Amino acid sequence: MTAKDPLIIRDKDEMTKWSRFMKAQGSTIGLVPTMGYLHEGHISLVKEAQKHADLIVVSIYVNPGQFSPNEDLSTYPSNFEGDIDKLRSVHGGVDVVFNPFNLYDYGVGEGGETMKRGEEEKGEKVISCVESSKFGHETWIRVENLEKGLCGKSRPIFFKGVATVVAKLFNIVEPDVAVFGKKDYQQWRIIRRMVRDLDFGIKIIGSELVREHDGLAMSSRNVHLSPQEREKALSISRSLYEAKKAAENGERYCTKLRNYVAQTIQKAGGKVDYDEIVDQESLENVEVIQRPVVFCIAAWFGNVRLIDNMEINSLLFTKTKGKRRKQEKKVAIS
Ligand SMILES: Nc1ncnc2c1ncn2[C@@H]1O[C@H](COP(=O)(O)OP(=O)(O)OP(=O)(O)O)[C@@H](O)[C@H]1O
Ligand SMILES: CC(C)(CO)[C@@H](O)C(=O)[O-]
Ligand code: BAL
Numbered sequence: 081m082t083a084k085d086p087l088i089i090r091d092k093d094e095m096t097k098w099s100r101f102m103k104a105q106g107s108t109i110g111l112v113p114t115m116g117y118l119h120e121g122h123i124s125l126v127k128e129a130q131k132h133a134d135l136i137v138v139s140i141y142v143n144p145g146q147f148s149p150n151e152d153l154s155t156y157p158s159n160f161e162g163d164i165d166k167l168r169s170v171h172g173g174v175d176v177v178f179n180p181f182n183l184y185d186y187g188v189g190e191g192g193e194t195m196k197r198g199e200e201e202k203g204e205k206v207i208s209c210v211e212s213s214k215f216g217h218e219t220w221i222r223v224e225n226l227e228k229g230l231c232g233k234s235r236p237i238f239f240k241g242v243a244t245v246v247a248k249l250f251n252i253v254e255p256d257v258a259v260f261g262k263k264d265y266q267q268w269r270i271i272r273r274m275v276r277d278l279d280f281g282i283k284i285i286g287s288e289l290v291r292e293h294d295g296l297a298m299s300s301r302n303v304h305l306s307p308q309e310r311e312k313a314l315s316i317s318r319s320l321y322e323a324k325k326a327a328e329n330g331e332r333y334c335t336k337l338r339n340y341v342a343q344t345i346q347k348a349g350g351k352v353d354y355d356e357i358v359d360q361e362s363l364e365n366v367e368v369i370q371r372p373v374v375f376c377i378a379a380w381f382g383n384v385r386l387i388d389n390m391e392i393n394s395l396l397f398t399k400t401k402g403k404r405r406k407q408e409k410k411v412a413i414s
Contacts, residue, residue, distance in 0.1 A: 084174070087175065088179060107134040108132075108133040108256040110129035111139065111255035112138045112259050113139045116140040118140075121289070121290040126167070127171075128259045128285060129258075130172050136174045137253050139253070140160065140177060141249075144210045145184070145209070153209050155304070183245070184215040186217065208241050219244070220244050227240070227266075229266075229363055230363065239266070242267055257283045263388070266376070299386060301385070310381075313384075316350070316386060318344070319344035322340070323337040332369040332370070350379040354376070356376050373391075374391045
């Protein structure tokens with residue numbers, strides 16, 4: 081297998097020029113938006129994109145617009161050279177890495193009048209790092225209902241920042257297809273809704289969540305976990321698996337399942353931000369499972385906030401010779 085060096089494009093106008101040129105030659109373009117510090121979860125998105133498009137663009141950009149000033153923008157991990165090495169060795173390769181330097185580069189008004197930092201300290205308004213950085217950006221996309229729950233509660237500007245930067249990337253790269261990971265389940269749903277509501281004409285693909293060998297959901301932020309915190313964080317995926325199994329074996333009451341997961345994570349030393357069972361499409365809370373749902377979790381281990389989720393698609397009322405299949409291992413979730 082020969083390694084392929086991706087072309088690195090840093091200027092947004094050049095990115096658009098490249099895409100338009102390639103499309104004029106008849107090629108289709110698949111976009112994989114990332115914030116870098118790539119792992120196998122990201123690579124799985126690239127492989128998925130390869131199935132749907134001729135040419136692949138991976139964007140690497142830590143978007144200040146989705147971080148509040150009190151969040152971890154300044155410590156978000158990065159390793160650009162390492163990322164390029166990883167992409168170089170993907171079978172079939174990546175054509176472009178778009179690593180923009182001028183995504184919000186509009187200059188600063190006289191007297192820095194776009195500076196709003198301070199308001200959030202008075203508790204009046206939550207603003208994003210992009211607003212407090214004097215970039216002059218003031219246009220935002222909100223996906224009003226889907227962004228309200230789950231991560232939207234504890235990160236109130238997160239999804240407006242994500243939807244806006246993704247819309248910018250779509251306008252710059254002009255892809256035919258874009259791939260998002262179901263690890264960020266709410267994000268994937270929000271992007272799909274935005275694309276539908278604003279007629280982007282881009283196919284959005286949700287790619288399966290990739291886990292470490294021991295079940296931990298892969299995430300760039302895992303690098304900040306100490307070995308002890310990492311071990312404790314396994315309580316998330318383990319309890320989710322148990323809850324899924326219990327649901328499949330007939331436990332439909334969400335309160336029971338949620339309490340079990342929350343208690344397991346707390347016992348392991350984690351601090352639960354939310355644990356909710358929601359409808360896969362509307363992301364609205366479900367009390368009794370009667371249709372496909374997704375069990376979504378966010379929890380803190382030390383200073384690291386992790387998210388994970390598990391879809392529960394089929395309620396296993398499988399019958400063996402007329403009887404409900406006996407649970408091999410009784411799942412204690414009372
Ligand atoms: N384990 C994973 N499985 C599938 N997709 C993933 C996984 N981790 C990240 N992705 C997807 O990769 C894309 C880029 O995500 P991002 O660069 O923020 O990585 P991340 O690992 O989610 O980082 P973090 O959660 O620490 O911010 C998103 O669409 C995200 O859902
Ligand atoms: C979609 C995204 C690249 C937007 O900054 C980011 O939220 C991410 O990496 O999931
Ligand atoms: N993958 C989500 C990016 C973030 O947490 O900011």
